[in-house]
Amino acid sequence: MEHVEAVVIGGGQSGLASAHELVRAGLKPVVLEASDRAAGSWPRYYDSLTLFSPARFSALPGMPFGGDPDRYPHRDEVVAYLSAYAARLQADIRTGQRVTAVRPDGSGFTxxxxSGGHLSARAVVAASGRFGRPHIPHLPGRETFAGRVLHAADYRSPAPFAGQRVVVxxxxxSAVQIAAELARDSRTTLATRAPVKFARQHLLGKDLHFWLTRTGLDAAPLRRLLKRSPAQPVLDDGRYRAAFTAGAPDRRPMFTCLDGDRITWADGETERLDALILATGYRPHLPYLAGLDGALDPTGHPRHCDGASSVHPGLAFVGLEWRRSLSSNTLRGVGRDAARAARRMAAHLARN
Structure with missing residues (x-):
């Protein structure tokens, strides 16, 4: 049994930020990443993914995002940034190490x-993100639909759908980005329960993230308010609204059912459909905590207060949507939550 101070589960943006802050707090974390590289889910996102926050607001603690600070980095730029960040990090990062269970022991956790290995850790940070558990909503008739159904997690590019009838x-x-690029070469509809809400990406000549940072709203503890609010608006520099205005893609209220190769819309119209893409988000992916009694609620969500486990001292969660603020699960905001978790972790270990 190897004994370590702290284990960070996940080597993506949340895990790397957590490791950085734990090192700053004087601890020696071991980062366990299931894949073969420390870049989290980013290498598996769709090819054209582009950040909605400029590079200057998309960096992890301790390392600026290089290049033009006002550009909006693409997926591969983020992968390269995270790989460089991991290489500079003074922490023990172990790739190809999938965690299957975390169990309590006398001094902390096993x-x-x-692979069959075990580590004894005095503290654990769950930072494995949400990408591993795509949310698949109930859609009447989906099980008998003859066309292709995939989640946005499995979407890569519009090429396989050229010339087809597609509903997102x-x-x-993500739904708006994917639908807009599909519409260039296929007849695409975005299906939603309510109209898409757009927000201007630039105000008074500045990106919205400048104002969120300047006012402090980006870091404010708004979790309860945001969880009660409707879906957050899509930031737009004008191109997406223009695309919808031109009908490429169009937007329709949610359909009522699927049947064979056909889709039925709320107004009763039916038509043939080739493919259905579900950009319906993700849920927390923490199966390795099932053996910690009370750590998760019946839906698999962690029981926590401001990121610290409400049940198990020494266990923290970083990278959860709305964990504390508007940006808790983003590149621009995860560092703040990681710093808070590291301070609490160091204080806990000092007391014990």
Whole structure:
């Protein structure tokens, strides 16, 4: 049994930020990443993914995002940035190490690996993100639909859908981005329960993130308010609204059912459909905590207060949507939550 101070589960943006802050707090974390590289889910996102926040606001603690600070980095730029960040990090990062279970022991936790190995850790940070658990909503007739159904997690590019009839489900940023690029070469509809809400990306000549940072709203503890609010608006520099105005893609209220190769819309119209893409988000992916009694609620969401486990001292969560603020699960905001978790972790270990 290897004994370590702290284990960070996940080597993506949340895990790397957490490791950085734990090192700053005087601890020696071991980062366990299931894949073969420390870049989290970014290498598996769709090819054209572009950040809605400029590079200057999209950096992890301790390392600026290089290049033009006002550009909006693409997926591969983020992957390269995270890889460089990991290489500079003074922490023990171990790739190809999938955690299967975390169990309590006398001094903290036992972390079990798929390889059969075990680590004894005084503290654990769950930073494995949400990408591993795509949310698939109930759609009447989906099980008998003859066309192709995939989640946005499995979407890469519009090429396989050229010339086809495609429906994208969702009202968030990914849904709008995917639908807009599909519409260039296919007849595409965005299906939503309510009209898409757009927000201007620039105000008074500045990106919205400048104002969020300047006013402090980006870091404010708004979790309860935001969780009660409707879907967050899609930031737009004008191109997406123009695309919808031109009908490429168009937007329709949610369909009522699927049947064979056909889709039925709320107004009763039916038509043939080739593919359905679900940009319906993700849910927390923490199966390795099932053995910690009370750590998760019945839906698999962590029980926590401001990111610290409400049940198990020494366990923290970083990278959760709305964990504390508007940007808790983003590149621009995860560092703040990681710093808070690291301070609490160091204080806990000092007391014990």
């Amino acid at each position: 972390v079990e690996l798929e 489900v969702g009202a968030g940023s």
